[in-house]
Amino acid sequence: MKALEGVKILDFTHVQSGPTCTQLLAWFGADVIKVERPGVGDATRKQLVDVPGADSLYFTMLNHNKRSITLNTKNETGKEVLTRLIKECDVLVENFAPGALDRMGFGWEAIQKLNPRMIMASVKGFGPGKYEDCKVYENVAQCAGGSASTTGFLDGPPVVTGAQIGDSGTGLHLALGIVTALFQRERSGRGQKVLAPMQDGVLNLCRVKLRDQQRLAAGPLKEYSQFGEGIPFGEATPRAGNDSGGGQPGRILKCKGWENDPNAYTYFITQAAVWEKICDVIGEPEWKTRPGYATPPERLDKLNEIFDRIEQWTMTKTKFEVMDICNPLDIPVGPILSMKEIMEDEGLQKTGTIVKVPHPERGDYYTVGCPIKMSDSPVEVTRSPLLGEHTLEILKDVLGYDGEDLARVTESGAVGELKQAAE
Numbered sequence: 096m097k098a099l100e101g102v103k104i105l106d107f108t109h110v111q112s113g114p115t116c117t118q119l120l121a122w123f124g125a126d127v128i129k130v131e132r133p134g135v136g137d138a139t140r141k142q143l144v145d146v147p148g149a150d151s152l153y154f155t156m157l158n159h160n161k162r163s164i165t166l167n168t169k170n171e172t173g174k175e176v177l178t179r180l181i182k183e184c185d186v187l188v189e190n191f192a193p194g195a196l197d198r199m200g201f202g203w204e205a206i207q208k209l210n211p212r213m214i215m216a217s218v219k220g221f222g223p224g225k226y227e228d229c230k231v232y233e234n235v236a237q238c239a240g241g242s243a244s245t246t247g248f249l250d251g252p253p254v255v256t257g258a259q260i261g262d263s264g265t266g267l268h269l270a271l272g273i274v275t276a277l278f279q280r281e282r283s284g285r286g287q288k289v290l291a292p293m294q295d296g297v298l299n300l301c302r303v304k305l306r307d308q309q310r311l312a313a314g315p316l317k318e319y320s321q322f323g324e325g326i327p328f329g330e331a332t333p334r335a336g337n338d339s340g341g342g343q344p345g346r347i348l349k350c351k352g353w354e355n356d357p358n359a360y361t362y363f364i365t366q367a368a369v370w371e372k373i374c375d376v377i378g379e380p381e382w383k384t385r386p387g388y389a390t391p392p393e394r395l396d397k398l399n400e401i402f403d404r405i406e407q408w409t410m411t412k413t414k415f416e417v418m419d420i421c422n423p424l425d426i427p428v429g430p431i432l433s434m435k436e437i438m439e440d441e442g443l444q445k446t447g448t449i450v451k452v453p454h455p456e457r458g459d460y461y462t463v464g465c466p467i468k469m470s471d472s473p474v475e476v477t478r479s480p481l482l483g484e485h486t487l488e489i490l491k492d493v494l495g496y497d498g499e500d501l502a503r504v505t506e507s508g509a510v511g512e513l514k515q516a517a518e
C-alpha cells in the first residue's frame with residue numbers, strides 16, 4: 096500500500112512547476128491523470144529534443160508514474176468528459192496562465208458546485224495584486240522572489256541559480272498544500288482552494304535574506320566577506336558570493352586540479368567548535384591561541400586571509416581527499432560535485448535517488464527519483480506516459496464509458512485517437 100493510494104488527481108499541469116508537484120503525488124501513490132490537448136500535449140514533450148521523435152527528457156523527467164488522457168476541454172463533449180472527471184477526482188492541479196480555467200468554464204465556483212469535496216490547487220507566478228495576471232517562468236520568479244538580488248558576487252550583476260527554486264520549489268510547496276488540504280478534508284468533508292504563487296515560494300526559500308535585511312538596521316553583517324574587506328553596506332541585503340549563509344563562515348576553495356577541472360573545489364566551513372582541528376590540519380597551530388584568531392568574533396575581519404591560508408592547503412589535495420581528511424575530524428566540508436559525478440554516484444543509485452528508466456521511444460535514461468524516503472510507502476519510478484496513452488483506459492475504468500458512449504465521445508473529436516496502452 097502507498098500513502099496516497101485511492102486519491103485521484105486530475106492533472107492539468109504543464110512545463111515544470113505543476114508537473115513536479117503531481118509527480119511527487121504520483122510517487123506517494125496517487126492516481127495522477129494528466130489531461131493534455133489532443134495531438135499537442137504538454138509543450139515540453141517537444142522542447143529540447145535530443146532523440147528525434149521521442150518525448151524529451153524535459154518531459155519524461157517530470158512526468159513519471161502518471162497516466163495521460165487527451166481531451167479537448169474547449170469542445171462541448173470534451174467539457175462533458177471533464178465534468179465527469181471532476182466529479183470522480185479528489186484534486187485538480189493546474190498551472191495555466193491566470194484566468195485560463197475560468198475561460199474554459201471550470202473556475203473555482205463551478206468546480207465547487209460539481210464536487211464540493213474537490214481540492215483545486217494552482218501555481219501562479221504572483222499572488223493577488225498588481226502582477227496577478229502575469230505569465231511567469233522560473234527565472235522571473237527567482238528575480239521577483241529575492242533570490243537573484245542576493246545571489247552572485249558583490250561586484251557583479253544579480254545571478255539566477257541552477258536550482259529550479261521557482262518551478263520545482265513551488266511545485267513542492269503546492270504538494271504540501273494539497274496533502275494538508277486532503278488531511279483537513281478528512282474532518283471537514285470539504286475541499287478547498289490551494290494557491291502557491293512562485294514569487295512567494297522563492298521568497299520562502301530566501302527567508303534568511305529577509306532576516307539579513309532587517310539585521311542591517313543594527314549594523315554591518317559581520318559574517319559577510321565585505322565586512323572584512325571594509326566595503327560599506329547599502330540599504331539592501333547584498334550579494335554574498337559563496338559566503339556561508341549562517342553564523343559559521345564558509346567559502347568555496349580550490350582543490351588539486353582546479354586549473355583544468357571546473358569542479359575541483361570544496362566547500363569549507365570554519366565551524367567554531369572544530370577551529371583547533373582546522374588549525375592543526377592546515378599547519379597553523381599557533382592560530383589556536385593567537386590574539387585575533389582564537390575566537391569567532393575576532394576572526395570575522397580576517398576571513399579572507401584565513402580562507403586564503405586554508406585554500407593553500409586544499410590546493411594540495413583533491414576534493415575527495417579533503418573530505419576524507421576532514422570528515423573524521425568533524426570539520427564540515429563538501430566536494431563540488433558535477434552532474435556527471437552525481438549521475439554516476441553508486442550511493443545515490445542504490446537509494447533510488449538516481450534511477451535508470453526504460454522508455455519505449457527513447458531507450459534508457461537517468462532521472463532523479465523521489466527525494467523523500469518513506470518506510471511504509473516505497474516508490475517505484477515508472478516511465479512517463481506517451482501522449483494519450485491511457486485515454487481509452489481512463490474513459491472506461493474511471494468514467495465507465497461503454498461502447499456507445501465511447502463511440503460518441505471519439506466521433507466528437509473531444510479525445511483524439513484512442514490508443515491501447517503500450518507495454
Ligand code: CAO
Pocket residue numbers: 109110111112113130131132133166167168169190191192193194195196198199218219220229230231232233262
Ligand atoms: N484543451 C483545450 N485547451 C487547452 C487544454 C486542453 N486540454 N489545455 C490547455 N488549453 C488551453 C488553455 O485553456 C489556454 O487557453 P486560453 O489562453 O485560450 O484560455 C491555452 O491552452 C494555453 O494556456 P497557458 O496560457 O497556460 O499556456 P502558455 O504556454 O501561453 O503559458 C505559462 C505558459 C507557463 C507562462 C503559463 O501557463 C503560466 O504563467 N502559468 C502559471 C505560472 C507557472 O506555472 N509558471 C511556470 C512555468 S514553468 O514550470
